[in-house]
Amino acid sequence: MSEELKACPFCGSNNIRPAQVESGTMCRNCGTESYGNWNTRPIEDALQSEIARLTAENDKITTDIRSFRMVEVIEENARLTQRVRELEEEVKESNGLLRSTYQIAKRDGKDTNWEAFRNQVHIALVRQHEQMYGEESEEE
Ligand SMILES: [Zn+2]
Numbered sequence: 001m002s003e004e005l006k007a008c009p010f011c012g013s014n015n016i017r018p019a020q021v022e023s024g025t026m027c028r029n030c031g032t033e034s035y036g037n038w039n040t041r042p043i044e045d046a047l048q049s050e051i052a053r054l055t056a057e058n059d060k061i062t063t064d065i066r067s068f069r070m071v072e073v074i075e076e077n078a079r080l081t082q083r084v085r086e087l088e089e090e091v092k093e094s095n096g097l098l099r100s101t102y103q104i105a106k107r108d109g110k111d112t113n114w115e116a117f118r119n120q121v122h123i124a125l126v127r128q129h130e131q132m133y134g135e136e137s138e139e140e
Contacts, residue, residue, distance in 0.1 A: 006039050008032055 005016040005025065013029035016038065025038035102117055 003039060006041070009041060009044065 005018065007014050008016060008027035008030060010032050011027060011030040013027055015028040017026045017028055019025045019035075019038075024033045024035035026033040098118065098121060101121060102114065105117060
């Protein structure tokens with residue numbers, strides 16, 4: 001059996017002399033000698049296998065976290081992009097309504113000062129909003 005001898009557990013040297021007829025396996029560097037199986041290291045083997053298991057688990061968790069957050073970020077980005085488009089449409093619509101209303105007012109000979117007109121419309125919209133959604137409804 002030509003099993004490769006592991007490094008010395010005490011000094012780490014690979015200079016290991018195989019077992020002889022009258023002596024055990026020995027580290028030529030520090031002199032550690034074993035009469036049993038030099039390669040049998042139950043505690044070290046158990047620890048190494050536990051390290052390998054935990055490393056694999058950690059890699060899996062890291063991958064899960066990355067992919068999970070990626071999906072979350074992509075979904076949030078899509079949602080926000082959609083909301084921005086909706087709001088841009090609302091702004092366009094609102095400006096269109098404002099322009100039409102202004103043109104009608106101008107045609108009817110009403111106040112054609114754009115700034116004043118816009119403020120009037122704004123006040124009217126706020127009043128309307130309060131009537132529709134306000135906590136307390138005021139009667140005039
Ligand atoms: Zn040694």
